[in-house]
Amino acid sequence: MYIRTFVTADARRDHLERKKDGTLAVIVKAPPAGNQANKRVIELIAREFSVDPKHVRVISGHHNRSKMISIDN
Numbered sequence: 001m002y003i004r005t006f007v008t009a010d011a012r013r014d015h016l017e018r019k020k021d022g023t024l025a026v027i028v029k030a031p032p033a034g035n036q037a038n039k040r041v042i043e044l045i046a047r048e049f050s051v052d053p054k055h056v057r058v059i060s061g062h063h064n065r066s067k068m069i070s071i072d073n
Helices: 033-048
Strands: 002-008 015-018 024-027 056-060 066-071
Touching (some): 033 056
Antiparallel strands (some): 015 024
């Protein structure tokens, strides 16, 4: 399964929100430096879809706010 996301880092709290256009807005407290925000995005998406975090990966947008995420079963 593929999910389009829009990530906001350095927020006050972690939060997921589904947008009308099908994008998943992911707000994380972690800073973008050192890949910390991407790691937290993976953890939150894994929890939301009840899968192990090692089945979730960022396919594109590693250094952008807009990312494509893959969830493998």
